[in-house]
Amino acid sequence: xxxxxxxxxxxxxxxxxxxxxxxxxxxxxxxxxxxxxxxxxxxxxxxxxxxxxxxxxxxxxxxxxxxxxxxxxxxxxxxxxxxxxxxxxxxxxxxxxxxxxxxxxxxxxxxxxxxxxxxxxxxxxxxxxxxxxxxxxxxxxxxxxxxxxxxxxxxxxxxxxxxxxxxxxxxxxxxxxxxxxxxxxxxxxxxxxxxxxxxxxxxxxxxxxxxxxxxxxxxxxxxxxxxxxxxxxxxxxxxxxxxxxxxxxxxxxxxxxxxxxxxxxxxxxxxxxxxxxxxxxxxxxxxxxxxxxxxxxxxxxxxxxxxxxxxxxxxxxxxxxxxxxxxxxxxxxxxxxxxxxxxxxxxxxxxxxxxxxxxxxxxxxxxxxxxxxxxxxxxxxxxxxxxxxxxxxxxxxxxxxxxxxxxxxxxxxxxxxxxxxxxxxxxxxxxxxxxxxxxxxxxxxxxxxxxxxxxxxxxxxxxxxxxxxxxxxxxxxxxxxxxxxxxxxxxxxxxxxxx
Ligand SMILES: *[C@@H]1O[C@H](CO)[C@@H](O)[C@H](O)[C@H]1NC(C)=O
Numbered sequence: 074x075x076x077x078x079x080x081x082x083x084x085x086x087x088x089x090x091x092x093x094x095x096x097x098x099x100x101x102x103x104x105x106x107x108x109x110x111x112x113x114x115x116x117x118x119x120x121x122x123x124x125x126x127x128x129x130x131x132x133x134x135x136x137x138x139x140x141x142x143x144x145x146x147x148x149x150x151x152x153x154x155x156x157x158x159x160x161x162x163x164x165x166x167x168x169x170x171x172x173x174x175x176x177x178x179x180x181x182x183x184x185x186x187x188x189x190x191x192x193x194x195x196x197x198x199x200x201x202x203x204x205x206x207x208x209x210x211x212x213x214x215x216x217x218x219x220x221x222x223x224x225x226x227x228x229x230x231x232x233x234x235x236x237x238x239x240x241x242x243x244x245x246x247x248x249x250x251x252x253x254x255x256x257x258x259x260x261x262x263x264x265x266x267x268x269x270x271x272x273x274x275x276x277x278x279x280x281x282x283x284x285x286x287x288x289x290x291x292x293x294x295x296x297x298x299x300x301x302x303x304x305x306x307x308x309x310x311x312x313x314x315x316x317x318x319x320x321x322x323x324x325x326x327x328x329x330x331x332x333x334x335x336x337x338x339x340x341x342x343x344x345x346x347x348x349x350x351x352x353x354x355x356x357x358x359x360x361x362x363x364x365x366x367x368x369x370x371x372x373x374x375x376x377x378x379x380x381x382x383x384x385x386x387x388x389x390x391x392x393x394x395x396x397x398x399x400x401x402x403x404x405x406x407x408x409x410x411x412x413x414x415x416x417x418x419x420x421x422x423x424x425x426x427x428x429x430x431x432x433x434x435x436x437x438x439x440x441x442x443x444x445x446x447x448x449x450x451x452x453x454x455x456x457x458x459x460x461x462x463x464x465x466x467x468x469x470x471x472x473x474x475x476x477x478x479x480x481x482x483x484x485x486x487x488x489x490x491x492x493x494x495x496x497x498x499x500x501x502x503x504x505x506x507x508x509x510x511x512x513x514x515x516x517x518x519x520x521x522x523x524x525x526x527x528x529x530x531x532x533x534x535x536x537x538x539x540x541x542x543x544x545x546x547x548x549x550x551x552x553x554x555x556x557x558x559x560x561x562x563x564x565x566x567x568x569x570x571x572x
Contacts, residue, residue, distance in 0.1 A: 100349060100402055100437075104545030105571060106309035107302060107560045108513060109339070111550065112294045113332045114313040114355045116366050117268020119553045123289060124268065127276035128179040131221075132214065134275050135267035135371040136174045139166040140224070140259040142236040143252075149242065149259065151201040155188030159199045162239035171264065173371040175206060176275055183210050185371055194228055199242040214261075217251050224261045233257040267372055269365035270315055270356065275327035283329045290335040293552055296342045298561070302551070303346035305564050306571030309402055310348060311512060311547040312339055313355030315368045316383075319390035333394065344400040351441065351547070352391050353405035353512070357384050362411035362446065374414040381423045389430040396434030403439035403544075404431050405467060405512070412447035420445065421457055428461055436462075439544070441510060443467040451501060458507035465544040466501065469513035470494055470535075478519045483527040486518050490534040498541055508544035515549045516568060517557035525568065528557065532569045 111119035124130050140149040148163040148170040155169075163170050168187050175183040175191075183206035184192040190201040193210035203210055208229045217223035226234040228244035235246035235256035246257045274282040302310070314336065315328070322330035336352070343350050356368030363374040376384070388406060395401045406427040410420055428440050442458060444451040444466055451468055458464045472478045472486050481489065501509045516532045523531075539546040553559040556566075563569040 099399075101308065102508070102544055103540070103542055104309040104349060104351075104402065104510075104547070105307050106311050106349075106351065106545060106547035107307055107551045108311045108313065108547050108549045109294050109551050110313060110366075111553065112290065112312070113318070113335060114315045114366055114368065115268070115270040115273045117273070118365075119550065119555070119558070120293075121268075121554065123285070124273060124276065126281070126285065127273075129216075130276060131263060131266070132174055132176065132182065133267065133272040134174060134176045135269075135272060135369065136263055137171050137265035137372075138174065139170050139262045139264060140172070141166075141262070142256070143223075143258045143260055144254055144256045145236050145239060147236075147239055149236070151186035151188070151190070151192070153188070155186040155190040155201045157200060157202070158195070158197065158240075159192055159201055159242050160240050161236035161242050166262075166264075173373075175371065177211055178278065180213050180215075181211050182214055184212065189373065194230065194244050199234060199244055220251075222261050223251060224259050225257045226259070265372075267365050267369065270317075270368050271327060271370045272365070274329050275370075279326060282327060283331070286329040287331055290331065294335075294339070296338075296345075298551065299339075299342040299346045299348060301561065301564075303348055307560075308348055309351060309545065309547070310339065310343060310551075311351040311353050311405070312336065313353050313366065313408065314391070315356035316354070316358045316387045317356075317368070319387040336395075340395060340398050340400045344398070348400065349402035350395075350398075350400045351403045351405060351510075351512075352395060352401070353408055353441070354384070354387060354391070355408040357387070357407055361407055361415050362409050363414075364409070366408075374411060376410075376415060376419075378419050378422070381419065381426060384423060385426045385430050388427045389433070392431045392434040392438075396431070396438060401435065401438050403441050403465065405441035405443065407443055408467075408512075409443055409469065410445050412445040412449040415445060417445070417449070417453055421454075424454070424457060428464070439463045439465050439508070441465050441467050441512070441544075442507070443512070451497070455506055459505075461507075465508040465510045467510045467512040468497070468501065470497075470511055470539070471513070471515060472518040473515075481519065483520045483523050483531065486520060487531055487534045490531070490538050494535075495538045495541075498538065502541065502543055509542045510544040511539040511542045511546040513547060513549040514539060515558050516560075516563050517555065528563075528568050532563065536569075536571070 148166045150163045172184040186201040191206040191210040213227040233246040317324035317328035321333040359375040360367040360369035361376040363372045548560045556562045
């Protein structure tokens, strides 16, 4: 080549990341992975005791509560679901009678109604009109010492809420009784709870949460676990992370800094034990599915067009930080977007931009696109994926969470894996299509009283069928209080053998 061609050649090769030779050229597919769930994104059910130190730990952000006036024997209701008065005239409770807590501190709360307004003080009585909670939307919930389900509300004016009549609720009561006939007494029923990262960090509050979270990150997953995983036939981990990691070490409150250090450690340990990492953006700002593990404050699913740029920025942070790591196998752009709330248009726009953000830092890492949960064809992303390189579609298979599985016998569960799941996978796998990842599955199923052998057969069937997934599979989870959900427990107790 002549001098100028040579110069051009030099410029070109210097454009590639200097560590590109160290990137995942040794990636061996399909992966056999496990999810490090409940490590960097909290899911309370996996280790409930972590919440034990929280005062009023049953009144966390997003808790759905109903209030029955003991005097009128009627439920409080945000009339029309919100936008007008709060009344006390409903004999039974459903959507408009549910209030979602926003926790100000251990004793003070905002109450968010069906149409998303907050309960506050208006001139014509208590109303649900304001879209932002201020002082006048803040109530102290006073609980009866020997019956915590009996509550009274002290409003910002220092007076108690009272149900004067079925159509008039005011904040002007000065009495202090707990009798059924007292108009300020309500019976509180908790109908739903959230136990995610927002709940635990805001529950402990800014003074205690940083230490609680740091202790958890240090102990829940350690280097020894990577040693165990690699020695037992696993070659990758899928690590859920939340959007707040991108603002480490000072994420917005109530989130706590330090999760990116923990993720750095995971890469170091994975690389030491010859394993790969899938970083999975599990919790996006505004929530893509309303679940605990989406980082939601109150369970409303609100992710949409206006959140695309900030979510791409999180992917950019991850790609910039880990794009050159030899341990990086893939970045998952969004876990479990839920249809129809997350539209295919918004998701497609985001996936395109997220893909480009990853490609700024690595040409080797795979980009993972999660199929939408809910009413959506799992192949709806295939034309988009066709315009991308090194891309995989993520699907999650649980024989749980639906009536379909409630009445199945053990054998029917196993048959379902061998027939239905195998056929679902066959539909997704195509020679020119994207690779396929079964990014979540578990050994647990609705098989009341199933024996150890039943569990072994059920797990074996899944390992065999999901073994055909071209990108691989990932068990949910590694460490969990519920034994069948813990791959470590399943391996230690001979329920699952991977080698
Ligand atoms: C909780 O917040 C309220 C309202 O801002 C405040 O008056 C109260 O002192 C706080 N209580 C605690 C225990 O921090």
